[in-house]
């Protein structure tokens with residue numbers, strides 16, 4: 001059947017062409033499905049693609065037992081329960097660039113329509129009124145535009161508004177003086193925007209911090225006669241407060257593309273002649289829809305082919321050059337985690353990662369995720385992945401500490417993973433050998449050289465003549481062939497370790513029998 005993708009909201013046909021042309025992808029359209037149908041059928045799918053209509057709730061995610069990736073053809077992911085997706089190890093991707101231009105153009109269209117009362121005049125003329133006095137507008141030239149949120153769309157709006165010869169003041173917690181100067185705009189705080197702007201346009205995401213950002217107090221702090229544009233998200237404006245501010249003539253007009261509840265057919269704000277509106281059309285152009293659908297489709301294909309996606313929302317995004325540098329360490333880190341967890345005989349309380357040499361110069365976060373994934377998979381199963389590994393560790397009270405050190409111990413790159421339990425610390429270190437791939441080079445303080453692959457047997461024993469021979473004979477009686485063997489010891493006659501690669505899995509009863517041999521302290525079988 002291949003990788004099953006469900007498209008739940010209408011997406012551009014040209015945009016989904018990459019999916020239609022892909023042999024390993026099976027595509028279904030669920031755009032006409034009810035919420036109930038979606039809940040009942042979602043478990044059939046590996047991927048779900050939406051725009052802003054479908055609410056991807058925790059309930060839906062819980063029922064989506066096969067879902068691996070959710071694609072949002074657009075920017076805002078406020079219709080997706082990101083926490084639930086992360087907890088279930090589902091990667092969420094979006095298309096943050098494809099509709100920037102359209103949303104910025106729509107904002108400008110709304111501001112111009114608002115300042116010249118075009119929709120109201122059009123409606124009046126349609127009603128056979130020729131009223132020129134009532135629809136006197138104001139020019140944009142020399143007015144001050146306040147922009148709240150100067151990200152992709154905010155910056156494009158600033159660029160266009162300068163073409164209208166407006167003065168621009170912007171507030172964004174990440175806006176630097178340098179960037180503001182480059183854009184030819186003034187950087188201010190939010191009070192400066194309220195105090196100076198004749199028009200205020202919002203371009204932030206809807207977050208806890210931005211919900212009802214424009215509320216009663218905010219409107220009171222604004223200039224009399226200010227006009228408001230919102231083509232970002234409903235919910236950033238307190239609609240009740242806006243209604244009152246318009247009635248009180250504090251706010252002269254508002255142009256709204258987005259609303260707290262969508263869709264709707266009756267709205268108190270639309271009863272006010274000062275309000276003009278569109279039904280969430282900011283991204284509704286042929287170009288934007290094609291572009292966002294192509295972006296999510298291509299990312300789904302990358303995912304299916306095991307490549308890194310370009311626009312992850314619940315994973316740190318890694319630039320392509322950086323990815324090629326760190327990707328080879330992913331397998332090493334995961335194998336170190338898988339190996340180490342089998343040395344633990346108590347619950348893990350802390351995971352410490354030590355990076356040195358070349359690997360310490362890279363972006364280590366994604367490597368850590370792979371090590372933690374390896375540690376957790378053994379006990380939690382295959383649903384642990386890069387998306388939820390850190391979350392699952394944190395939920396179990398396990399703390400994770402990353403360290404960069406200069407102790408390369410002669411290797412060009414070295415990753416040491418250490419677990420701390422109630423009574424001890426265990427660790428394993430590995431390196432990427434040029435051209436030869438991952439190698440385990442230390443188990444606790446013992447030096448070894450083991451390829452982390454296949455069936456491994458780790459023996460802790462007393463360093464005495466004849467132990468190695470005894471081990472070999474014992475395994476021979478169980479028809480277990482030794483492929484490679486590494487031995488190291490703390491002191492002559494002291495504690496020692498043997499790490500063997502054997503040709504088959506070692507059963508529990510064989511391990512128990514091994515542990516009964518006099519010089520053997522412990523025996524652990526590890527299948528990687």
Ligand SMILES: NC(=O)c1ccc[n+]([C@@H]2O[C@H](COP(=O)([O-])OP(=O)(O)OC[C@H]3O[C@@H](n4cnc5c(N)ncnc54)[C@H](O)[C@@H]3O)[C@@H](O)[C@H]2O)c1
Pocket residue numbers: 074075076077096099100103148149150151152153154171172173174203204205206209210231232233257258280281282283284
């Ligand atoms: N109407 C539509 O159809 C449509 C289309 C595209 C995007 N959008 C919406 O437009 C908004 C902006 O999209 P974008 O692509 O420019 O996003 P973006 O992430 O590029 O920019 C958002 C900016 O808001 C800033 N910000 C966050 N919190 C802030 C706060 N409290 N005060 C001031 N600034 C704050 C961020 O620092 C960031 O620079 C989003 O809400 C998106 O969903 C709507």
Ligand SMILES: O=C(O)CC[C@@H](O)C(=O)O
Pocket residue numbers: 051052053073074075076077099280282283284
């Ligand atoms: O899907 C849409 O048309 C809306 C998209 C827009 O709100 C976004 O956040 O990208």
